[in-house]
Amino acid sequence: MSEIPSLPLPASLPREEAMRSWGQAASSYEPDVWEFEYRVHRYLGRVPEAELRARYDGVARNLQTIVSADRNVIPINSFLSSWYWYRKEHQTRFEFFLRDLPLHRPWPVIVKRDLSTAPARPRSPNAGDVLFRYGERKWLQGLLDFGRLRMKSAKEYALMEKDPARQDDEQIKHSYSPGQYVTITMPDGRDVHPTGDLKRSTSGTDYFLYCVSMDWDPHLFDDFSGTDCCVVIKNPDEFARRLERAAANLLPGWYFHHCPVEYFDTHERVRNERIDNAMSKEFRFAYQREYRFLFAGFGMAATGFIDLELGPLQDITELHMRP
Structure with a gap:
């Protein structure tokens, strides 16, 4: 029996063969097992209280946005799974319990979203078969009519840090290993343990970037300043071909790539x-x-x-105003 109550959980699990392929069993989806796993590896034990609250807020936001029936069947180890977020919520709230701290907010309430009026939907999570560019009509009308768009460098995004939806560091990604489980061997052979968590940073090449979303979500209109409409890209592969062709003379020798973003937990890799x-x-x-x-x-x-111009895109895009 779990030590703290859980949120109401989905009634369905992933298929048995899907769980088995990841070394999981039905018990992997039970809150008491999540608590046992967390006691064995207390990865949030040294996270400052303010960061713990911010983490819980982020998990709650994702729960209310991402959880859906088609994600209940995805194994728990993937961020695409509803179960992934239920486990993250439970273990983060369990850390509050272990510290004897009151939760700073109400529990997230998961309600089924009505997307019956959405202009388009992906065939499955992360499919990328239809894409959505949220923004201001004064810019997106130009995208529709002439294929005009701006690709920004990673450094340029760093200047937009005041926008909460763009506060991720595009040049360096950080993750943390809980210090209580880390041993560092010094040159003289002594073993020492860090007093805090061990920070790991990953950097890489410079790049130019154009971002879109993979689903229709009315809440995303609120996340980006001034957003009043959305361009639906109905043929992402053709859009990519035109984008690559338009940039060929400006960026000779640069590598072009497009795919979904992978999301990771900075404290539980x-x-x-x-x-x-x-x-x-x-x-x-x-x-x-x-x-x-x-x-x-x-x-x-x-x-x-x-700045690029792909040519008219009416054959593969549609413009929809904010609902």
Whole structure:
């Protein structure tokens, strides 16, 4: 029996063969097991209280945005799974319990979202078969009519840190190993333990970036300043082809890439998880369900921004006003 009550959990589990392929069993989806796992590896034990509260707020936001029936069948180890977020919520709240701290806010309430009026939806989580660019009509009308868009460098995004939805560091990604489980061997052979968590930083090449979302979400209109409409990209592959062609003369020799962002927990890394400075983001931003188009320089500097014109896009895009 669990030591703290859990949120109401989904009635369905992933298929048995899916769980088994990851070395899981039905018990892996039970709150008392989550608490046992956490006591064995208390990865939030040294996180400052203010950061713990912010983490819980981020998990709650993602729970209310991401959880859905089609995600209940995804195994718990993936950030795409509803169960992943239920476990994160429970273990974060369990840390409050272990510290004898009151929770600073009400529990998140999970309600089924009515997206019946959405202009388009992906066929499955992370499918990337339809994309959504939220923004201001004065810019997005130009995207629709002429294919005009601006790709910003990672450094340029760093200047936008006052926008809460863009506060992720695009140049360096950080993660932490709980200090109580880390042993450092000194040159003289002595073993020492850090007094705090061990910080790991991952950096990489410069790049230019264009960001979109993989789902229709009315709440995203509130996240980006001035947003009043959304361009739905109905054929992402064709959009990518035109984007790559438009940039060919400006960025000769640069590597073009596009795919969904991978979200990671900065304090609980998955075994063999790869963090990339360009294609990975802290999991507090998972509600954005981001998809990226990217030109990487691999030694060539990316500064400022580049303006591109892809040509009219009415055949593969639609513009929809804020509901």
